[in-house]
Amino acid sequence: MRFFLLAALCLQHLPAVFAGVLLPRQNGTATWMDTSLSAQQRADALLPHLTWDEKVAQMGGIRQLLSANSTFNQTLYDSLYPLQHGILSYGSQLNQAQTVLPYANMVREQQRNNSLVPWITVTDSVNSIYLPGGTMFPATLSLSTSWNLTLYEQVVAAIRDENVALGTHWVLSPELEVSKDPRYGRVGEQYGEDVYLIGEFAAQYVKTMQERDEDGYMKVATTVKHFLYGQGSGGVNTASMDGGVNHLYNDLALPFIRVFKEDPASIMISYASIDRIPMSMNKAMIQGMLRNEMGFQGLVMSDAVAINHLYTQSLVASSYKDAAIKAVKAGMQLELAPQQPACFPYLVNSSNDTSIVEMVDEAVRQLLIIKFETGMFDQPLPTLENLNATLRSAGHLDTNLQASRESIVLLQNNGILPRPKLGKVALLGPFADILDPGSYAPSTSANPENGRTLRGSLEAVLGSESVQYVQGVNIRTDSGNSIAGIQQAVAAAKEADVAIVSLGSLSVYFLDGNVAQRTDGEFFSHPDLGFPGQQQQLLDAVLDTGVPTVLVLNGGQAFVLNNSTMRANAILHTFLGGEFTADALVEILQGQVNPSGKLTVTMPQAEGAFPVYYDFLPSDAEGGYAATVAGVCTSDWSFPCLTRGGATMAFGFGLGYTTFDIASSKAVVAGGGNVTVSCTVTNTGSVTGKEVVQVYYRQQYSNLIELPNKRLVRFQKVELSPGQSQDVSFSIDRNELGYYVNAQYQVDSGNYTFWVGSSSRAQDLMNVTLTL
C-alpha cells in the first residue's frame, strides 16, 4: 500500500485503483531480472511463469487511461484489466502531460507490484509527445519538405527525449505509406510520394528514437506502419488494394526494406485488404512476405479495431472470436483496441489449441523483449521534475524554429517576395487565425497552447494596427453569410498594401472546437482537390481586386491550383504546421529567411488528373500518343499531359530568393562497380540560400519488369552564399540500383542514365549515362 498512500498525498483527486493486498510476484532474484542477460534470454526465462490468461492479457491493453478532462474511470479499468494489460495509452490527447503523468505512474507502480510483467506505454507521436506540454513540431509531411536529414535527426531526438521524460518508451511511428493518392486524408502524417526519401527519413526516425541510453536500454521503441498501404481504392483509409507481388515490392515495400536495416521494434498491419484478403488475417503477407521474405524480426501489431473489422466490416469472420483466431493464426501479436469489445480476450478459451498456443507464446515473447529492451523491468518511473526540465527545452525550441523555416515551400513568386516592409496587410481567410496541426497533434486549432497563428505572428511583428484580419468564409460550411464575409474581405484588401489569403484543408483532433470544419486527416478523404467550401470564391474575389496577393496553403495534402488561383503573386504551402510555422512564414515573407523547402508530393493539375507522382511507369504515359513530348504537354485532354511529366509543381520542386546553377555533372563507375555522381553547385543570386541537389536514375532497358520513368537515389541540401560554389559528390553502391522480380532482388548490367538537378522536372535536370 506504500505507493497508494504516496499517491494519495501527491494527487488530490486521484482515485483508488484497487484496495486489495498487493502480492508482488516480481522477484528480484529471478532469472529474468538478471540484467546481464539479453532481452531475448530474459523473455525466454519469464515466459513459462505466465499463466494462459496473463499471456492473453499481454496481447492487448488499455488505450484510454484517461478520458477528456483527465478523468480516470476505475470501473472500466478494472473490467478491462484482467485480459488486457500488456500496453497502456493515455487516452485523450488533450490532457496535459504533467497532469497525466501521476495517473500513468500510479497504474504502472501498481502493476509492478502486482504482476510479473510491467506496463509499457505506447502512443502516437507524429508532431511531438502525444500530450500537450511538449514541443510541437510541424507534422511529418512538412518536415519531409525540408529534405534535411540532419535537421530531422535533431527533431526526432527532441521528440524522443520528451517521450522518455514522460515515460513513453514505445511510439506508433513512423508511417511508411507511399503517398501517391492526394485524396488520402493521412498524407500529412507521412513522408510524401517517393520510396527512397521515405526510407531515408523513416530510417533516421527509427535510428534516432531507438538510440541506446547509457545503460544500454533502447530509449523509445518504434512501430513502422502500415504494412502495407499507400494507394487504396479512392484514397479511403481502410480501402482495398489489388496486390501483385512486383507492385507491392517495388512500389510499396521498399521503404520498409530500407528501415528494417535499423531493426524497428514493431510493425503495424494496415487496415487494407490486399488482393481481397484483409491484412489483419493475411498469413501470406505477414508470415510469408514480411517474416520469411523480408526477414522482419520484431513484433506485429494490429491497427485500432482492425481485428474487429474482420467480423464487423470485411465479413470474413463470423464472430469476434473467429476474428481473433484468424488474426493470431496469421501472425498478429498485439491488438490495439481503443473501443470494446477487443477480440484477443476471446482467446482465453483457446488454451488447448496447440497452433494458437504456439502463436501466443511467440507473441508474448516478442512483447516481453520490447519491455526488457526498453528497461521497463529495471528502470525507475519518470518524475514530474524531470518531465518539467525536459519538455520545451531551449534546444528543442531552437530546433523546432529551424525545422519550421525549412519546411515551407514557395511554389510561385512573381517578385512580390521577399517584402521586408509588408506595410498594411489584409489578412484573409479561414486559416489566417488558426493553427492546422494534424489530427494526431496534441493541440487545438483555434487557441493553441503554444505557438501562434499567422495572425498572431503578423501582429507580433507588425503590430495589430497594421493587420486587418477578416476570416471571410468558413472552411467547409457557411450559413448563407459568405457573401457578406467575402465583401468584407474584399474591402479590407482594397485598403491594404498586400493581401495575405490563408486557405486550405483542416485536420484536427475530434475534440477540437473546429472539428465540424474538418476535411483532412485520418478517416477523411478528399472528394475533390480544390479548396473546401467557399474558399475559392473568397480567393477569386480578392484576386479580382488586383491588390498584390500572397496565397498561403494549409493542410496535409496537395491541392489543384486552377487558373484563377495562379493569379496570386506568390503561393506558399505550409502543410500541417507546428507551433513556429507561422513565425517562420512571417520571416520568409519579410526575407529574413530564404525559403528552401521542396515538394515531396506533386501538386495535381486537374481534379481528376491523378495519380500524378513523378516516378510513373512508362506504360502509364500512354504509348506516346497525344502524350508528352520531351516533357511538353500536347493535349490537356490526354491524361499523361497532366500526370506524367507534365506537372509544373512536381516532386522536388520549390523556389527560393536566390538562384542556383547545377553544372558539370559527371557519373563514373569506380573499381568495385559503384557509381560516383558529382556536380558543382553555384549560388548565382544575391542572397544566401539552400539548394537541394537531387540525383535520379533509371536503367535504359529492363528484361521483364517495367521500371519507373526515373527514381530518386540521392539528395543533399547545401547552403551557399552569393557567388559561392561547392562540388557535391554522391557515392552510390551498385547494389542500390536493382529491383524486385517475384520477391527476388536483382541488379542488371547495362546502360544507366543519371539525372542531376534541382527537382524531378525534366527542365530542372541534366542527364549523364554510363554502362554498368
Added chain:
Amino acid sequence: MRFFLLAALCLQHLPAVFAGVLLPRQNGTATWMDTSLSAQQRADALLPHLTWDEKVAQMGGIRQLLSANSTFNQTLYDSLYPLQHGILSYGSQLNQAQTVLPYANMVREQQRNNSLVPWITVTDSVNSIYLPGGTMFPATLSLSTSWNLTLYEQVVAAIRDENVALGTHWVLSPELEVSKDPRYGRVGEQYGEDVYLIGEFAAQYVKTMQERDEDGYMKVATTVKHFLYGQGSGGVNTASMDGGVNHLYNDLALPFIRVFKEDPASIMISYASIDRIPMSMNKAMIQGMLRNEMGFQGLVMSDAVAINHLYTQSLVASSYKDAAIKAVKAGMQLELAPQQPACFPYLVNSSNDTSIVEMVDEAVRQLLIIKFETGMFDQPLPTLENLNATLRSAGHLDTNLQASRESIVLLQNNGILPRPKLGKVALLGPFADILDPGSYAPSTSANPENGRTLRGSLEAVLGSESVQYVQGVNIRTDSGNSIAGIQQAVAAAKEADVAIVSLGSLSVYFLDGNVAQRTDGEFFSHPDLGFPGQQQQLLDAVLDTGVPTVLVLNGGQAFVLNNSTMRANAILHTFLGGEFTADALVEILQGQVNPSGKLTVTMPQAEGAFPVYYDFLPSDAEGGYAATVAGVCTSDWSFPCLTRGGATMAFGFGLGYTTFDIASSKAVVAGGGNVTVSCTVTNTGSVTGKEVVQVYYRQQYSNLIELPNKRLVRFQKVELSPGQSQDVSFSIDRNELGYYVNAQYQVDSGNYTFWVGSSSRAQDLMNVTLTL
C-alpha cells in the same frame, strides 16, 4: 489475269496490284481443301506446305488497304506484302463501303490465285460495319443501358449480316473491360461496370456473330478484348494495373470466363502492364492464366502497335526484334500493326530457334483454323449487289430505332416530361446539332451521312420555325467569344417555352471535322468529370433564367452533375448515339416513347469521388467510421458517403413515365440446391412502360476472400400496361454463387441474401435471405 481484267472493267481508277504471272498454288484437290474435314484437320494439313516466310507473314497483315479518300498505295502494299499478309483491314473508316469493296475483292482475288492462304478481313465493329453505308446503331454502352438482351441479339444479328455482306468475317469486338474508372476514354465502347451484365451482353454478341450459316461456316469470328484491362492507373488507355490473382479473377476475368463458354475465335491482349509485366509479353498471364487455367482455345492477338511498345514505350525489350521474340514466346500469335515497322517480320531470321518455330507453327495453325471456319478458302467473294441489298435493310433500321428508344436513360424528371406539345424550343449547346457516335463509328459528327442530330430531329417534328438553335459555346475551346454565345443562348431561352440544353464530351474519329473538340474515346482520358470547356457556364446561365429546362447529356462517360446542374427540370443521358438516337429522344420528350434505359455505369457525386461502382468491397466502406449508415451519407468529406452506396444515380437506376411496384419477393432453395428468386411486378402508373427487374446477392460471411457488398446475378426487362401485374421468376444455379480463391472456383454453404428491385440502390431493393 481474269479477275484483274474484270476489275479493270468495273473500276475506273483501280490500280494494278501486280503485273507478274499468277502462279496459283491453291490446289482444289489438296487435303486442306476437303470440306468434309474439320477446320482443325484442314489447318493441320495445310501448315506443312507453308514456307517459314509465309508463316511469319500470316502472323501480320495490312491494316491500311486504303487511306482517306479511298486511295490505294501500290508501293506500300507491295513493300509490306511479303512478310505481312495474314489479315487485311480497310484503313480509313470514312471510305464508303461500296467504294471499298472492289479494292478489297481485288486483293483478295489476287491472293487466292497467288498464295496457299487467302486473306481474311478483320475490322473493328462497335456500332456497325466499319465503313459508312451500313446501319449505324448506338455504341455499346448505350445498348447496354437497354438491359434488353433479346433486342441486343437483333442488333448484333443486323451488324453481323452487314459485315458478311461486306466480306468481313472477323471483328475486333466485343470489349469486356469492367468500366470502373469514369476517366477512361473507352467506356462508351464497353458494357458498363458490372461483371455479370458485361458477360451476358458479350456472350450474346459472340453467340450471335459466330452463328453458323447454312453451310456450317461461322458467319463472323469475334475477338474478345482486352485481356485484361478495366482499372488502369488514372484511366489511361495503356496504363499499368497492380495485379493480384484474386482481384484479377473476381473483378476483371469473370466476363471472359462467361464468354469463353461461347468459344470466341480470338482474344486481344491489352496494352496494360499487369504487376509491371506488359501484357504483350506476359507469359504467366497468357499461357498460365488464359490458356492453362481459363482454358482459352482460340487465337491470341496483339493490340495495335502493342508489340512495338515493349521496345519503344515500356523499355522492356532492347529492339523491335527483341520485342517480337518476347511476344511470340509469351504466346502472341498475331500482330496488329497499323503503323510500321511491325515487329513480327523480324522473326523471319528465327527459323532455327525451335522454341520460336513451335510457337509460330501453333500461331499460324490458329489463324488457319479461323480462315477455314469462316469459309475463306471455300466461299465466293462478296458482291456489290448483295452488299447493297443487305446494308440498311428495313428490318435493320427498325431494330435500330427500337434499340435507340431503349438506350436513353432518364435521370431526373420533376414532372416536365413527357411534354406532348413541346411548344417553342430553345435548342442550346454544342451537342444540339452534332451526332456524337464514338471514335470507332464510321460516321462524322457534324453532317452524318445517315441519321439526324437533335436539331434535325426536332425541326423535322416541330418545324424549323419552332426551334431556335444557338450553339452558345464550343465543346472544349472558345476563342474568347463564349460570353456573347452564352448571352445569345440566354436570350433564346427567355423567348422559349422550354430550353433543351445538349452538353457532353465528344468522341469522334481523328479525321472528323470536330476532332479539335474531342475529349473522349480511345487515347483520351478525362482530367475532370464535369463538362469540358465553358459548357457548365452556358448551362448555369440558362438555368438562371428559370425557363423550364431539359438537359441532354452526350458522351461515352459518366459526368459529375453539380448542384447547379441538378436544377434542370429533367436530365437524360444518351451516351454515344446512333443514327436514330435523336429521333428516339424527341419521341421520349413528347411521350410517344416511355424511357426504359437504366444506367450501367454509376454517375460519380464529386470530381474525385471515384471509383464509385455499386459492387465495392466492404473494406472500401471505411470501417463504418463517418461512413454510410443504412445507405445514408453522414459526411460529405468522408469518401464512402460519396462512393459506397451513396450515389443517387447508381448502377441500375433510371426513370420512366410510369411507376412500378416490385413486391412479394421470395427466394427458395430447390432440390438440387438451386435457388429460385421470384417477385410480382405491377405497373402502378398510368402509361405502359418497361421495368428492369434486378436481382443482386451476397453471402453473409466468407472465410478468407472479401466479397463485394452485393452483385447482380439476374435481370429481366418486362413490359406492362397500367394496372397490369406479372410474376417474374429467376432460377439461379448454386454454382453461379461462387468466387475464385487463387484461381480456384469455390461455392460456399451458409447464409445468403438476395435483393430484388429496380436498381442497385438500397432504397430500391427488398432483401430475402436463405441458407444454402
